[in-house]
Amino acid sequence: MAAKHTAGTDTGQKPRDGGEQGSRRGPSDDPGAVGRRVHRLRTERGLTQRQLAEPAYTAAYISTLEAGRVRPSEAAIRHLAERLGVTYEELETGRPAHLATDLRLRLVEAQRTLATGAAEEAVAAYIRLLAEAEQLGLDGERATALLGLGQCALETGELPVARERFEAAEKLLADAPLPQRAPAIRGRAVAHLLAGELRYACYLLESAIDELNASGLQDPGALLLLYTAAIAPYMDMGAHARAAQAGELALALAPQVSDPELVAGLHRGVARTLIAAGRTQEADASLARAAEIYQQLQIRTEMAHCHWMRGYVHAQDGDLSGAESELRAARDMLASKRAALYTAQVEVELADVLRRLGKRQEAEALLLRLLGELQADRGSVHAGGVHRLLGLIAEERSDLDRAEEHYVTALALLERAGAAGDLADICRLLGDLLRRAGRTEAAMDAYRTGLGHRAAPGSTTLGPAPVRPPAS
The missing domain is CATH 1.25.40.10 (Tetratricopeptide repeat domain)
Known part of the structure; x- marks a missing residue:
């Protein structure tokens, strides 16, 4: 045969969901950001520092945290999030958890568009989602969007673009x-x-x-x-x-x-x-x-x-x-x-x-x-x-x-x-x-x-x- 060599090349594997990888801290966060969020949420809920801290921590620790002099551990953030009635992700990053969830769902929809329609239609969706993920500081979702864009470029035959997209995802x-x-x-x-x-x-x-x-x-x-x-x-x-x-x-x-x-x-x-x-x-x-x-x-x-x-x-x-x-x-x-x-x-x-x-x-x-x-x-x-x-x-x-x-x-x-x-x-x-x-x-x-x-x-x-x- 003339072209038996690449018939059936495995090119259609869907990008894996980036999930939580690299998504926990936004790029604008500083060491005092969590403390400021804790202070705002505690005040809104009418809690004292002691009420928020007990039984695992002390009021002095909460005071130090809210002043931005210490970055809390994962265990501390989980404790405080539970006491404040918010998710771990929202307390750590400052963004509501539903934003990341909604973004992941729309990434799945973009993948479905690529599977069932023309790549050009999926490209527009992936570009929008990539921009949103960058704004939210969600590196895992940025990588997923880049993988999707790379897959689109493979379908349209834009091989240099495909390589750039995959390399950018791997770097993230x-x-x-x-x-x-x-x-x-x-x-x-x-x-x-x-x-x-x-x-x-x-x-x-x-x-x-x-x-x-x-x-x-x-x-x-x-x-x-x-x-x-x-x-x-x-x-x-x-x-x-x-x-x-x-x-x-x-x-x-x-x-x-x-x-x-x-x-x-x-x-x-x-x-x-x-x-x-x-x-x-x-x-x-x-x-x-x-x-x-x-x-x-x-x-x-x-x-x-x-x-x-x-x-x-x-x-x-x-x-x-x-x-x-x-x-x-x-x-x-x-x-x-x-x-x-x-x-x-x-x-x-x-x-x-x-x-x-x-x-x-x-x-x-x-x-x-x-x-x-x-x-x-x-x-x-x-x-x-x-x-x-x-x-x-x-x-x-x-x-x-x-x-x-x-x-x-x-x-x-x-x-x-x-x-x-x-x-x-x-x-x-x-x-x-x-x-x-x-x-x-x-x-x-x-x-x-x-x-x-x-x-x-x-x-x-x-x-x-x-x-x-x-x-x-």
């Missing part, structure tokens, strides 16, 4: 435990993957997995998220054994994970490893499980990815009509959400199926249009797939010079991305073409290059494969 959560930072790390990795920076995507995910396992933090959800995300770059690099291992480790974690979207993403990722192993019936069953969950959750982008992958499965089995139907369904769903980059990637797959069905003119017209939409820094692996298919069509027309141009361009794009399996295929096609033209020495060079790339994907980053999680 710098002091949080790694499990809370995992969605931002995964988002950065996906952005680099879609830009064709496969090795760096692997590096980000493997580093986080190793750190999480080494830390002893038992968070099955974060580990499953990271292992699942690693499958796509492994597959694109031709490191099928590593992809299969990541899938096995994620499957072992699945019974401990309650988030259905995470589990659906796992089944979709594992399907890629099954397809590569020729186990298409098992892959189709795995995709069916994922699609059922996405249907229940009404997540249209992920449903489209399932159709995309099922189209590839049908094509592998020789059911080209079934493949065309699934790929057109995926294309239409993604186009309705204005997910331009993913739409273009599906159309590469569709063009391959159309060519194999004998609809060469339709396939070529589609591919020529896609040349302007897929560049080296935006879908480079699929851009290589476009040139591969145009080369095949040119060969079928006996236009060997044009075919060679397309194969050489595809080779350069795929070398830049490090897509080893596809590089080997392009080198074989180029070598065969050169051999038929009587250029034996050049053909041998192409074959040798392909063999080198096929042998390359033993280690995808600077070190060994990620360690297994500790036994529970």
Whole structure:
């Protein structure tokens, strides 16, 4: 296939709720702020300092606190909040608890808008919520809004913007435990993957997995998220054994994970490893499980990815009509959400199926249009797939010079991305073409290059494969 490499890339994981992380103190608070709030509330309620303090504290402590000479402990704030009839958060931050709760509910609504509608509609909501969270000093909710904006940018194909949003979220959560930072790390990795920076995507995910396992933090959800995300770059690099291992480790974690979207993403990722192993019936069953969950959750982008992958499965089995139907369904769903980059990637797959069905003119017209939409820094692996298919069509027309141009361009794009399996295929096609033209020495060079790339994907980053999680 022309673009088997990223079909079904795990890109739809919802941002985790930032929750209470970083939200307890507003940026304008000073050491005396709590004391002033205590004094105001105590006076409003007609309580003396002794009445407020007893039985755990003294009137002298309340006097010192209200004068701003001491910052109360968490236990002291909880005691005082109970006596004053307010929430812990309201006493500590000065804002009513319902403001943060309402903001979190609206973040969930923005995520629902992204799942069911176009990303542009969700962007406006997330930008408003980000501004509110900044005003209230709620860093956890700021991070959640930034994760949502990053996800929107992935859908619209604005990869530099996506990376910036995920990096900003990770920076906000710098002091949080790694499990809370995992969605931002995964988002950065996906952005680099879609830009064709496969090795760096692997590096980000493997580093986080190793750190999480080494830390002893038992968070099955974060580990499953990271292992699942690693499958796509492994597959694109031709490191099928590593992809299969990541899938096995994620499957072992699945019974401990309650988030259905995470589990659906796992089944979709594992399907890629099954397809590569020729186990298409098992892959189709795995995709069916994922699609059922996405249907229940009404997540249209992920449903489209399932159709995309099922189209590839049908094509592998020789059911080209079934493949065309699934790929057109995926294309239409993604186009309705204005997910331009993913739409273009599906159309590469569709063009391959159309060519194999004998609809060469339709396939070529589609591919020529896609040349302007897929560049080296935006879908480079699929851009290589476009040139591969145009080369095949040119060969079928006996236009060997044009075919060679397309194969050489595809080779350069795929070398830049490090897509080893596809590089080997392009080198074989180029070598065969050169051999038929009587250029034996050049053909041998192409074959040798392909063999080198096929042998390359033993280690995808600077070190060994990620360690297994500790036994529970």
